[in-house]
Structure formats: C-alpha cells, structure tokens
Amino acid sequence: MKREEYIDRKFRDFGISLSQVQVKQFLDYADLLLEWNSLMNLTAITEFEEIIQKHFIDSLSLHVLQDVSRETSCKTLIDVGTGAGFPGIPLKIAYPELQLTLLDSLKKRIGFLEEVVRRLGLESVEAIHGRAEEIAHKQEYREKFDWCVSRAVANLSTLSEYCLPFIHKNGYFISYKTVDILTELENASKSVHILGGKVVHKELFTLPGSDIQRSLIVIEKIGKTPEKYPRKAGLPSRQPLS
Numbered sequence: 704m705k706r707e708e709y710i711d712r713k714f715r716d717f718g719i720s721l722s723q724v725q726v727k728q729f730l731d732y733a734d735l736l737l738e739w740n741s742l743m744n745l746t747a748i749t750e751f752e753e754i755i756q757k758h759f760i761d762s763l764s765l766h767v768l769q770d771v772s773r774e775t776s777c778k779t780l781i782d783v784g785t786g787a788g789f790p791g792i793p794l795k796i797a798y799p800e801l802q803l804t805l806l807d808s809l810k811k812r813i814g815f816l817e818e819v820v821r822r823l824g825l826e827s828v829e830a831i832h833g834r835a836e837e838i839a840h841k842q843e844y845r846e847k848f849d850w851c852v853s854r855a856v857a858n859l860s861t862l863s864e865y866c867l868p869f870i871h872k873n874g875y876f877i878s879y880k881t882v883d884i885l886t887e888l889e890n891a892s893k894s895v896h897i898l899g900g901k902v903v904h905k906e907l908f909t910l911p912g913s914d915i916q917r918s919l920i921v922i923e924k925i926g927k928t929p930e931k932y933p934r935k936a937g938l939p940s941r942q943p944l945s
Contacts, residue, residue, distance in 0.1 A: 706730055706751065713755050716911040719766055719797060728796045728823045729759055735822060736787060739815050745787040760910055762790030763797055764919055765852070765877065767908050777849045778802055781869050783835050783862075784855030788816050790879065791852065795825055804848070805830045806838060835865035836933045846871045846928070854879040859891035859920065860943035864933045867898040870924040876900065882907055882916040894944030899926035 704712075710726050721729070733754050739745055748757055781804040782791030788805065795803045805816050805828065816830040831838060838844055851866040851874070859878055866876045880887070888902065895902060904921035933939055 709752070710755055710759075713760060713912070714763075717760055717763065717766060719763060721797070725796055728825075729755075729793070731823055732788075732792065732796070732819060733759075735815075735819055739818075743811050743815070745812070745815065756910060756913060757915070758787075758789050759793045761879070761915075761917065762793035762854070764879065764908070764910075764917060765790070765794065767906055768877070768904070768919060768921065777875075779848045780804070780850045780852065781806060781844070781848045783851060783853045783866050783869070784808075784857075785816070786812060786854075788819060789854050792816070792819060792823075792825070792828075794852070795828060796823070799826075802827045803829070804844075806833065806835060808832070808834050834936050835869075836936045836939065839865070839868035839933050844869060846924075849874045851876045852879070853877075857940060858943060859884075859887050860894040860945065861939045863891060863895050863898050863900060863922065864939040864944060867895075867900050867922070867924060868928045868933055872899075872924050872926065874924045876922040876924070878920040878922070880918045880920055882918050884918055884920065888920070890943075890945060895922055897929070897944055898932055899924055899928045901925050 707726050710729050714721050748754055779802045783806050785791050785805040785807050791803050791805050795801050807813055810832050813830050813832045820828045845868055848869050851869045853862055853866055862878055870876055900922040903923045906919040909916050
C-alpha cells in the first residue's frame with residue numbers, strides 16, 4: 704500500500720476525510736520529522752506507521768469531542784509545550800481555518816516548526832520560543848485564545864497553571880492524557896478552581912486499529928485567572944498548586 708493511501712485510510716477509520724492536499728501535507732510532515740530527527744531529538748517514534756498512529760491520529764483525538772465542538776467554535780488555538788508540533792500542526796492541517804500558536808521552550812524545536820510551516824505552506828501559524836510561565840503574562844497572549852491544548856508530559860495541576868492563563872472566559876483547555884487519570888484529576892481539582900477553570904468532560908477512547916487507550920480532559924474557563932499565575936519559571940512543576 705502506498706504511503707498516501709495508508710494515511711487516507713487511517714484517517715477515514717477515525718472518521719476524518721482528507722483532501723489530496725492534506726494527505727500530502729501529512730506525508731511531508733512525517734518526512735521532515737524523520738529528516739530533522741537525525742539531527743536533533745524530536746521523537747523516539749521513527750516508524751512511518753507509528754508516526755501516523757501515535758502522533759498524527761492521536762493529535763486529532765479532539766475529533767471525538769463532538770459535544771464540545773458543537774457548543775463552541777474554535778478560531779484561535781495555542782499548543783503549549785508543542786515539542787515537534789503535536790498536537791498543533793496536525794490540527795492545523797486537518798482544520799486549515801484555525802489560527803494556531805505553537806509555544807515551546809527549546810529554540811531548536813522552534814526552528815524545526817518554522818521549517819514545517821514553510822514547507823507545508825501553512826498560513827496563520829505563529830511559533831514562539833519561550834516558557835509558558837513568562838509568555839502567559841504578556842498582554843498579547845494572556846486570555847486571548849478560544850482553546851489551549853497540550854500533550855506535554857506533566858501532571859494536570861502543573862499543566863493547568865501553564866495553560867489556563869492563555870484562555871479567555873468560556874474557552875477550553877484540553878489536556879491529552881493516558882487512561883490512568885483519576886488520582887491526577889483529584890489532585891488537580893483545587894488548582895483548576897484557583898486558576899478559573901472547571902473540569903466539564905472526560906473522554907476515554909481507544910485509537911482506531913490499536914489497543915492504545917487515551918483520554919482527553921476538558922476544562923472550561925469560567926472565571927479570570929488571578930494575575931499572579933502562572934508563578935515564576937520552575938515553580939508550577941516543582942510545587943504544583945494543591
């Protein structure tokens with residue numbers, strides 16, 4: 704099976720139809736990821752099929768949140784701790800109308816993301832080098848986004864402090880997680896409340912054609928985040944709110 708056909712079939716299995724242009728963009732993205740991965744550490748996943756499944760399809764897990772999507776339109780989205788561009792760039796390819804901001808603390812990764820955006824011809828994408836603890840205090844980014852997403856490896860309390868300050872009232876923070884989340888949710892309940900959020904939905908599912916179980920935690924922004932949050936760099940991870 705040709706790689707283009709494989710991409711098209713896997714996305715259709717997940718209920719997503721792609722144009723030929725979008726299939727080509729995903730293919731080019733996979734090639735760029737492997738090309739740059741030989742120069743810098745972007746991903747431990749290097750098999751083409753696994754990139755499609757574990758990075759691209761997983762990034763588009765928001766597709767399963769039909770109820771949330773119907774309740775609110777998302778025009779502006781920020782991906783905090785995006786790394787090699789997940790989930791932000793796959794979401795942008797699948798939903799070209801999105802205005803996307805990619806935030807990462809490593810300058811080399813920003814260089815890779817800028818090359819991906821250029822090579823794929825993506826428009827309305829901004830890649831920012833910086834820490835969430837600092838960028839979230841800048842007026843042009845604070846409480847400006849409809850949605851914030853993150854696949855970053857951190858506990859939900861820490862991620863909430865990084866992400867909720869970027870979202871305006873009635874917007875959503877969506878955290879990509881594994882299925883073992885009950886204790887993490889309990890530990891994060893106070894911090895989510897302090898930061899102006901409320902957990903409104905938990906979606907558990909299995910990626911199609913696999914036994915990979917995933918969850919999405921949906922937090923609605925119901926009030927303003929106090930100005931002192933996020934705290935200075937390092938504190939949210941070393942001393943999560945509780």
